[in-house]
Each structure stands twice: as C-alpha cells, then as structure tokens.
Amino acid sequence: MTAKTMSRKNRRMILVVLGLALLGSGAALVLTAMNDAIVFFFSPSEIKERNLAADQRVRLGGLVEDGSVTKAGGTVSFIVTDTVEKISVSYTGVLPDLFREGQGIVAEGRLGPDGVFQASEVLAKHDENYMPREVADALKKNGHWQPGMEPVADTP
Amino acid sequence: MHKYANPTQFIRIANAVLPWSTAIAVAAFVIGLPLALVFSPPDYQQGETVRIMYVHVPAAWMSLMVYMVIAGSSAAFLIWRHTVAHLIARASAPLGAMFAAVCLISGMLWGQPMWGTFWVWDARLTSVLILFFIYIGYIALLDAFDDPERGDRAAAILALVGSVNVPIIHFSVEWWSTLHQGTIITMDGLTLSGDMARPLLIMVAGFTAFYVSVVIIRLRAELLAAKIRNARQSLAAAE
Amino acid sequence: MDQLVTYFAMGGYAVFVWSSYAAAAIGLVGALVLSWQGWKAREREFEDLRAARRGQETQ
Incomplete structure (x- = not known):
C-alpha cells in the first residue's frame, strides 16, 4: 500500500468523522430550538407558568389525584397533579382502560377562563415498570411501593 | 480487520456461523414463545397486553x-x-425495515388498548417512524442510479446521515415528555420482574440470532449477484 | 375446553395480542422465505451463466 492511497483513506475518514460531528451538533441545535414543539405535554406547573392565550389547545400531563374522580352523567371530573401544582379537568367521552386514580394521563384540550381544563381527549400514560400482581401487592404491603418507583430488578 | 474484507474469507466465516445462529434462533423461539405467551404472568396494570412486549421490544431493539x-x-x-x-x-x-415495521405495528396494537390511541406524534413514535422511512429511502437509493457505484455511495451517505436519529430514538423518552414510557434498560438492570425479563431476553436473543442467519443467506445472494454481474460482463466481452 | 377459550381471549385483549404476534410472524417468516428464495434464484442464475460460458468456450 503506497503512502498516497493511505492518505486518501485518512482524508476520507476525517471527512466522515467531521461530517458526523457537524451533523450531530446541527441536529442538537435544531432539536433544542424546537423543544416546545417536540414535547408531547406540559405539566400543571408548566401550564400555569405559561399564561396560555385563551382557546389555545394544549396537552396536559400528570397523575390523576387520588380520590378526585367524580362522574356526573357522561362527564368525568378529576384533578391532574405533578405533586406541586394541580389543575381540574372535565371530560366527556370514553376513557382508556388504564384510567384510574394515581395513574398518569395526558389530556388534550383548552384551559377554560374558570381554570378548569376542558379535555376533548384523555390518554393513559404508564411507566416502564412491569410486574405481576403478586409482586406489586407484596411491594405495597411491605411499604416499598412508591408511585413511579422501579421494582427490585432481579434480572436472571 | 482488512483480512475480513476479502469476500471468500468472509463467506467462509459466515458459513461457519450460520448453523450456530440458526440453532440459537430455533431454540430461543421454542423456549421463548411458550414463556411469552403462556407461562409469564400478566402485568398488574396492563393484564395480558403486556405479552405484546415480547415481540414489540425485540423488534424495536x-x-x-x-x-x-x-x-x-x-x-x-x-x-x-x-x-x-x-x-x-x-x-x-x-430486514431492518421489517423489524421497524413490526415494532410500529405491534406498538399501535399495544397503544390502542392501553393508552387509548393507536398513534400519537410524540418524540418516540415519530422518531421510530422516521427510522422506518430512512430504511425505505436507503433501499430505494441503492438501485436508483444507472451507475450502481453511485447508488451505493449515495445510499451509504444517507445511512450515515440517518445515524443521528439513533440516539434521538433512544433518548427521546428522556429528553422530552412523551406518551411512550421510559426505557426498560437502565444502569441497574431491567425495570421488569424476573419472570417477565426472562422471556424478553430470550426473545431478544432469538430475534438477534434470526437476523444473523437471514442476513448470511442474503449475503450469499448478494455475493452471487456480484459474480453474475461480472460473468455477464466477461460473457458480453467475449462475444 | 373452557380454559382454552379463556386463554385465547387474553383477558379481552385477544385481537391486540394475537394480531401483534401474527404481524411479527408474518414479518419474520416472510423475510426468511423471500431471502431463501432470492438466494436460490441467484444460484440457479449463476449455474445457467456458467453453463453458457462453458458452451462459449467449447465453440
């Protein structure tokens, strides 16, 4: 192999590495700038901070507060919390199977002038902790349970 | 490394690997499918739908x-x-396009009963859909030029450009709020109970070994196609 | 019998669970069959070409 072909290969390698580095930083810049468009939902705290324009459609995400769900006719009311701020939600329609108190949800709709979030769609969001019922019950019983906690991973 | 660049040498290694990868794939599916479909427990929240994970996660991986x-x-x-x-x-x-399609389809079939929707445009779902389109674009570019070498090079450049999407897919659930849950692979292990982690890891092994076997078969076809091209050229030159 | 029916019902999620596995099976088996056929077709093509070349040499 002559020195000339070696240097051509090195040049190509530098080109590839530089190209990828440029591309990566470009992508990082674009994604950072577009952050608000990429996030799927805002927490109650973020929504209160934002002073949304009236009638602006947003997605609100958080946990359904324990004991807050009330049903009147076809309309469900509940409170969504991020443990700091709370927003009351009112929704008429079909709820996902996973909807329950303490569960993560994402509601799409508008924040009314009365401060109640009028949702037109409610989706359930679950976490990445999968376990059989007995394990969940045992964790709850011996007090090791926290919402959103990671179970003791006994990988085989 | 350059030794393996020799096609004859490479195909000899691939041929030696093939029976092993096939045996691993068959064994993993024979053990993994009953575990995934019958013997693993339902999830405390998601019930039986958690079984979709045993094809969705390996396909995504x-x-x-x-x-x-x-x-x-x-x-x-x-x-x-x-x-x-x-x-x-x-x-x-x-094969990559097929895995991405299986991941998207099984994900939709899991999202509908659990989240309440087949599809949302959150960062994770969107970036995986883009990955699928990059695969399609790559395959289309390969044979889009009259001069095969130009197509090969254009496709290779697209593959490199598309690689920025890989970390975006992986970290999308951490960088932005998404409807999709976080990753089950963490520094401390898997966020799964043991009797769910076992079938999942076995299925991941099965999918990986399956890919190795099928890609070797495809590689044989590609090497033959190259030989055929050469033979055609010399045949035409002789006439 | 009842046990089997309950099993296949997948707690009411039969459509979603079985369709996912069907999609995976179609994807993987389809990829395997198409790849195998592609390889065999190339092999036949190559053999035909070799035969043609031998014919050319003996002329």
Whole structure:
C-alpha cells in the first residue's frame, strides 16, 4: 500500500468523522430550538407558568389525584397533579382502560377562563415498570411501593 | 480487520456461523414463545397486553441494532471501499425495515388498548417512524442510479446521515415528555420482574440470532449477484 | 375446553395480542422465505451463466 492511497483513506475518514460531528451538533441545535414543539405535554406547573392565550389547545400531563374522580352523567371530573401544582379537568367521552386514580394521563384540550381544563381527549400514560400482581401487592404491603418507583430488578 | 474484507474469507466465516445462529434462533423461539405467551404472568396494570412486549421490544431493539450495522458498514465502505461491508449493509436493510415495521405495528396494537390511541406524534413514535422511512429511502437509493457505484455511495451517505436519529430514538423518552414510557434498560438492570425479563431476553436473543442467519443467506445472494454481474460482463466481452 | 377459550381471549385483549404476534410472524417468516428464495434464484442464475460460458468456450 503506497503512502498516497493511505492518505486518501485518512482524508476520507476525517471527512466522515467531521461530517458526523457537524451533523450531530446541527441536529442538537435544531432539536433544542424546537423543544416546545417536540414535547408531547406540559405539566400543571408548566401550564400555569405559561399564561396560555385563551382557546389555545394544549396537552396536559400528570397523575390523576387520588380520590378526585367524580362522574356526573357522561362527564368525568378529576384533578391532574405533578405533586406541586394541580389543575381540574372535565371530560366527556370514553376513557382508556388504564384510567384510574394515581395513574398518569395526558389530556388534550383548552384551559377554560374558570381554570378548569376542558379535555376533548384523555390518554393513559404508564411507566416502564412491569410486574405481576403478586409482586406489586407484596411491594405495597411491605411499604416499598412508591408511585413511579422501579421494582427490585432481579434480572436472571 | 482488512483480512475480513476479502469476500471468500468472509463467506467462509459466515458459513461457519450460520448453523450456530440458526440453532440459537430455533431454540430461543421454542423456549421463548411458550414463556411469552403462556407461562409469564400478566402485568398488574396492563393484564395480558403486556405479552405484546415480547415481540414489540425485540423488534424495536433489532430495528436499532440493524441500523447501527448498516451505518457502521457504510462508514467502512465510504472510507476503505470495502465491498463486503457495503454488501452487509445492503443485505441488512430490508430486514431492518421489517423489524421497524413490526415494532410500529405491534406498538399501535399495544397503544390502542392501553393508552387509548393507536398513534400519537410524540418524540418516540415519530422518531421510530422516521427510522422506518430512512430504511425505505436507503433501499430505494441503492438501485436508483444507472451507475450502481453511485447508488451505493449515495445510499451509504444517507445511512450515515440517518445515524443521528439513533440516539434521538433512544433518548427521546428522556429528553422530552412523551406518551411512550421510559426505557426498560437502565444502569441497574431491567425495570421488569424476573419472570417477565426472562422471556424478553430470550426473545431478544432469538430475534438477534434470526437476523444473523437471514442476513448470511442474503449475503450469499448478494455475493452471487456480484459474480453474475461480472460473468455477464466477461460473457458480453467475449462475444 | 373452557380454559382454552379463556386463554385465547387474553383477558379481552385477544385481537391486540394475537394480531401483534401474527404481524411479527408474518414479518419474520416472510423475510426468511423471500431471502431463501432470492438466494436460490441467484444460484440457479449463476449455474445457467456458467453453463453458457462453458458452451462459449467449447465453440
């Protein structure tokens, strides 16, 4: 192999590495700038901070507060919390199977002038902790349970 | 490394690997499918739908792994002009697209009953859909030029450009709020109970071994296609 | 019998669970069959070409 072909290969390698580095930083810049468009939902705290324009459609995400769900006719009311701020939600329609108190949800709709979030769609969001019922019950019983906690991973 | 760039040498190694990868794939599916479908417990929240995970996660994993193989091989092809590297990428692409499609379809079938929707445009779902389109674009570019070498190079560059999407897919659930849950692979292990982690890991092994076996078969076809092209040329020259 | 029916019902999620596995099976088996056929077709093509070349040499 002559020195000339070696240097051509090195040049190509530098080109590839530089190209990828440029591309990566470009992508990082674009994604950072577009952050608000990429996030799927805002927490109650973020929504209160934002002073949304009236009638602006947003997605609100958080946990359904324990004991807050009330049903009147076809309309469900509940409170969504991020443990700091709370927003009351009112929704008429079909709820996902996973909807329950303490569960993560994402509601799409508008924040009314009365401060109640009028949702037109409610989706359930679950976490990445999968376990059989007995394990969940045992964790709850011996007090090791926290919402959103990671179970003791006994990988085989 | 350059030794393996020799097609004859490479196919000899691949042929030696093939029976092993096939045996692993068959064994993993024979053990993994009953575990996934029958003997693993239902989830405390999601019930029986958690079984979708045992095909969804391996397909998702493979769609990323195969892409990394394609991106790495494309870099080797562009820098060192290794033809075998290019053929590996070429043979892998339809398999990667298939894994991405299985991941998307099984994900939709899991999202509908659990989240309440087949599809949302959150960062994770969107970036995986883009990965699928990159696969399709790569396959389309390979044979889009009259001069095959130009197509090969254009596709390899697309594969490298598309590789920025790989970390975006993986970290999307951490960088932005998404409807999709976080990753089950953490520094402390898997966020799964043991009797769910076992079938999942076995299925991941099965999908990986399946890919290795099928890509070797595809590689044989690609090497033969190259030989056929050469033979045609010499035949035409002789006439 | 009842046990089997309950099993296949997948707690009411039969459509979603079985369709996912069907999609995976179609994808993987389809990829395997198409790849195998593609390889065999190339092999036949190559053999034909070799035969043609031998014919050319003996002329």
